Amino acid sequence: MADEMDEMMEGGEIKKLMYVTRTAPYGTVYALEALEVVLIGAAFEQDVCMVFADDGLFQLKKGQNTEASGMKNFSPTYRALEMYDVEKLYVEKESMDARGMTEDDFIVDVEVKTSGELASMMEDMDIVLNF
Amino acid sequence: MKFSIAVHEGPYTHEASDTAYQFVTAALEKGHEIFRVFFYHDGVNNGTRLTTPPQDDRNIVKRWSDLAEKHGLDLVVCVAAAQRRGIADADEAKRNGKDADNIAPGFRISGLGQLIEACIQSDRHLTFGD
Numbered sequence: 535m536a537d538e539m540d541e542m543m544e545g546g547e548i549k550k551l552m553y554v555t556r557t558a559p560y561g562t563v564y565a566l567e568a569l570e571v572v573l574i575g576a577a578f579e580q581d582v583c584m585v586f587a588d589d590g591l592f593q594l595k596k597g598q599n600t601e602a603s604g605m606k607n608f609s610p611t612y613r614a615l616e617m618y619d620v621e622k623l624y625v626e627k628e629s630m631d632a633r634g635m636t637e638d639d640f641i642v643d644v645e646v647k648t649s650g651e652l653a654s655m656m657e658d659m660d661i662v663l664n665f
Numbered sequence: 666m667k668f669s670i671a672v673h674e675g676p677y678t679h680e681a682s683d684t685a686y687q688f689v690t691a692a693l694e695k696g697h698e699i700f701r702v703f704f705y706h707d708g709v710n711n712g713t714r715l716t717t718p719p720q721d722d723r724n725i726v727k728r729w730s731d732l733a734e735k736h737g738l739d740l741v742v743c744v745a746a747a748q749r750r751g752i753a754d755a756d757e758a759k760r761n762g763k764d765a766d767n768i769a770p771g772f773r774i775s776g777l778g779q780l781i782e783a784c785i786q787s788d789r790h791l792t793f794g795d
Contacts, residue, residue: 563749564706571705578778580781663790
């Protein structure tokens with residue numbers, strides 16, 4: 535597997551890759567499985583960023599407690615993103631305002647961008663992966 | 666043009682797999698290349714040969730298998746998503762101590778790296794799902 539990955543990554547140009555995640559952490563599996571893609575994708579050493587929009591912002595909410603629901607609380611994993619060199623984390627301003635959230639609500643440092651700013655960034659990407 | 670495709674939803678519940686199939690068929694007809702079709706989330710359920718749809722309905726799984734055979738398509742089911750949802754080939758079934766496998770012809774099970782690699786190698790990547 536490691537050999538296979540080394541082979542895949544050899545000699546290629548670095549592409550701009552944006553992950554967009556738009557769902558709440560629990561309720562559906564999309565957020566968790568999106569995070570798994572981001573962690574595996576880190577091995578390819580591309581120029582990556584991650585956008586949290588819509589209910590996706592709740593993935594980053596401080597103080598998650600899933601005990602009563604029996605779901606696995608995977609929110610600490612977002613703090614590990616930095617170690618995987620996934621450092622550009624963007625939160626959509628409109629989604630944040632609509633949910634009454636502020637930057638202080640998040641477990642990681644994020645940059646707040648308007649949907650217009652995100653749209654032009656998206657325009658500039660080679661790859662956009664949507665979850 | 667070289668395309669890679671991701672299918673994020675299961676068959677019949679959601680039309681994502683149908684639309685992806687129609688896109689791939691049309692792209693191939695126009696002479697484009699499909700680098701890989703990657704099945705993720707409930708999309709892995711497109712890869713079980715045990716589906717038995719009513720005779721007057723389309724057979725989504727068989728349609729993918731037939732297309733793969735005809736065009737040598739690379740249909741990849743994500744291993745982590747497949748394990749959660751009970752999709753296994755013979756190797757996976759053995760490794761996890763299961764009494765059966767169910768992968769459909771033309772599909773193979775592999776890791777998420779295959780999705781990222783497909784995106785990097787292709788001119789365009791399209792995701793089918795919500």
